[in-house]
Amino acid sequence: MLRRPFLYTALLAAPLYFASCSKDNDSSDSSKLEVRLIDAPGDFRAVVLDVRQIEVHTKEASSTEGWYTLPFQTQAINVMEYVNGKSALLTNTDFSPGTLTEVRLLLGPDNYVIGRDGQRYDLKTPSGQSSGVKLKLDNVTLRDRETYQLLLDFDVAKSIVERGNWKPNNDKKERYLLKPVIRVVAQDIRGGLRGTVTPTAALPQILAIRSSITVADTFSTSADAAGSFQLGGLPSGTYRVEFYPSTNAPSGQAAYKNIIRNNITVVNDQTTDIGQTALN
Template sequence: MTTGKIRNIPFVLLLAVSVVFMGCNSGTNADGDTGTMEVLMHDAPADYDEVNVFIESVEVNNSDNEEGWVEVNSPQQSYDLLELTNGATEVLGSAELPAGTYEQIRLILSSDGHSVVIDGQEHDMFVPSGEQTGVKLNVNAEIEPDITYTLLLDFDAARSVVVRGNQQSGEDYLLKPVIKATNQAVTGNIAGVVEPIEANPFVYAIAGEDTLSSTKADTSNGEFKLIGLEEGTYTVSVDPTNESFATENVEDVEVTVGETNELGTITVSEN
């Protein structure tokens, strides 16, 4: 995995998602009570060998201005996003914070040190200058005394890597991060096994017309796990990359908070 060197001024990535209102006041507790925030990262899969992203620090904000930022952690390291599929997560940071509501989170990424590996060849990924102004992520995370609040960041590698140009004129690879945040306490999971292993499928959790989680079945045993799903009913779509096999859909799959729905073995048929 390539870590790269930090040579330029880092930029601040403020991630945009829907606001979830918790029905409490902004700001921290004046009584000195504290709780813990833990930030985990996982990834939606992509058809690359590696997608390496260098993260300098993770911060949260308890106010509506720039004075309220608090550092959760400063990892100063590169992560291969494709190692974080199928239920695997990476702890970006954990910190004890004054109780209260933290409205925003941001990642500080280096301005370089990012790369994508395709067919064994590494390509630098550049961050467009327009992205450096940042897009805010409103999470409204309520930190309660003596309780750990776990925030899941789903870094979508497939949608975050953008190819500019063509093979004739030359290709540049851009990093335009697409990330979704979820409070782990209000989510559940779906797990299962796909047979035959040779199907080598992607697996999707779909609600209506929206794909809300995705992974790729383990190439050694066919196991898969979709995490960070809100309670509800989903269609699990198994989409083989091996064209000899057909797509298989499992409908009406229920997700319950705090539980993993084990689907058992899903067999895909040959075309």
């Protein structure tokens, strides 16, 4: 049984249909669980997480029993590399059918960012909290001979908080706090959006906002060097897609614009191509 301190993360709402941990090595009556990590981008060159361990809980949240460790090799992951449809595979393992109630991501002390200035800034964890990220699930069940995917969407912009009183001549280790915000996406939510944005020099950022529900879900990514973007794991619905530049146009050129496209439909198991969008 594992008993470690942890911090609770803020979670964006999403339907959850997940898998439970295999409690033994008997594969005659088993399913598979795959855990992946993706990123909602932020204003950094790199964001490196020191991922040490992944655990799942098969009992009620109040129980200290039923925690199991997934097969995983400790690694440093630059989450900024996993946008635009890319994901980091953390583990893929056999599981016995059953219930999964929580997932916990354990982080080591060597988390840091590389800022736009090229400088490294260590990420501090707020006093009184550990670097364990605990994600609550809604008593989901793994069925025999099925494969499920847990997609952990790490929101860089919300997870890394700059201290308000920090100044450039202060200790670099004191600039940023790590307060992980992770959205969990179910394997059976497989809608998507893709397209292209110009000019690429604008370093375009993209928000997809599901406007067909009372409390809107927001998903984000950035365009790659060719101007292409892709968002996966989107629930079906009607979306407002917002495009905005993350830099200014060169002197003498027309200013870049923020663009909004409404009434974009996303359907499960399909990727909606919305074509090209120009920011000038």
